[in-house]
Amino acid sequence: MITNQQVAVIGSLNYDLLIKQERLPKKGETFTADELIQGSGGKGANQAAQCAKLGLSTSMIGKVGEDRFGEALTGSLQAFGVNVDYVGKKGTTGMGIVNVLPDGDYHSTLLRGANYLITKEDIDESLEVITNCQYVLLQQEIPLSIIEYIIEKTRGAACKLVLNNAPARDMNETKLAAINILVVNETEAEFMSGCKVDSIESAHEVAQKLVKKVKDTVILTLGALGVVVATKDGSIYTPAKKVVAVDATGAGDSFIGAFVYCLIEGYTLQKATDFATSVSSITVSRVGGSESFPTLNEVKGLTNKPIGI
Template sequence: MMKKQQVAVIGSLNYDLLLKQERLPKKGETFTADDLIQGPGGKGANQAAQCAKLGLSTSMIGKVGEDRFGEALIGSLQAFGVNVDYVGKKGTTGMGIVNVLPDGDYHSTLLRGANYLITKEDINQSLEIISGCQYILLQQEIPPSIIDYIIEKTRDAKCQLVLNNAPARDISETSLSAIDILVVNETEAEFMSDCKVDSVESAHEVAQKLVKKVKNTVILTLGALGVVVATKEESFYTPANKVEAVDATGAGDSFIGAFVFCLIEGYTLQKATDLATLVSSITVSRTGGSESFPTLSELQGLALSHKPLER
């Protein structure tokens, strides 16, 4: 019998092709990449992988294609310990083409593929396991109508809804008001607020503006600057850890998975942000997607305790 799932991730599964190169080509130019790295990706699959690698019982709900890329994605999640019983197969697997630059920054192009073939019926068939989880993680790489449907169907459930509004989309006030934790980066925060985010100070202002639209918490990630967190009661800043950035692919997903892990373990909001920031800094110091995400044993190897803290 499968143990009760702590986290349900509903979202995208992409097979990623990462091209490491000195710069992006100019218009009309053919530029040579230095290396190719390929493997599992997609915001949904990445967040599920990080949750599972930290020991959380995690289910993935989504769709892959009827091809070798889909098989590889399912196999990767299974290897991390993710329950893939609700990952369907249809059409062509979603793909991510990522250009990784020397400073670790990246430019990404997505092929939606099977990610846009998930239906309301798929959600209905997995609703029991979704509603029974402590946390539901959502992103914006599946149809917006499905996101709204999930929010509607779980509104009365005793679970926390986490929405990573990436890529940024317009969200109805009704749907946004049901979100417990909203996670956005600078670009996504600017899209949602019509305000520039170019400093820690402006991030605080925007986070406090956005938190009025959700149930409780807004997390605004600032890359190398760190993270700003706002709730109805407080707002604080956590600086980023100083590391040599190699590849930022999946760093935001790694942060979210680690943050949810910390909340389930009983950490304070501040401590959860600190640890999630550390986890994402480990991720950016390595090359690749979910295979670069740290495990719980690695964190313990850094002499970090995962004992729940006093709230």
């Protein structure tokens, strides 16, 4: 059993089919796409991949199917350096069907598959790894009951919980209050707050409203506009890097993995946000899921800036 991991990611593993096309078809229309790209995905697997590619010791906890897609997913994570001892196999693998448009934006449909077969017993079996990590990363592509069970089982443990509330779900107030870092985009923030996020100013207001619901921090990502990070003491804004975006798939997951890397390395929130923004900007300038995520050496080379606190 490997227990000395820095990060445990509990969540989804999806095999992605990325379809590059000029536009979405209209109702009843058959539209011809330009290219099919296959690869590893799922918010959980993506975040684990980015953590590992930046050099963090990372364990993935989840479920894949008893099929070639599951083999491909675990093999990909292992190649990135992720421990997959706690990835079980049952049923059919979750799938992501992603329509990628010329501006890099995308529309995604998920098939739940084995992601929804993870059980409380699976969490119990991996609990020693989970509670001994510095950070535990959660998303909402597995059953909510499992997310809530993890929150309860880690109460009193030293690990810090990061929740990417995507896709957005209503959370019990007590459970949400146990989350150290909440990560949402504009749509998810609006769902949770009931307030529109349509500007940097409104993002500050909503982030400051949401941070009252969690322990420490709210990260509100704004796509091409950048990101707002709020704590109990206030909020900061970091603009997005100017790049030619070709595929935004996994950009948010890449940001989260990079942000957690920075926290473990002792960066300030501002420097962590700057670094994570650089990492996600590299991701959107490439096609694909976790294969497009940069390593630490690539970040250093492509940003041409010193990495440090």
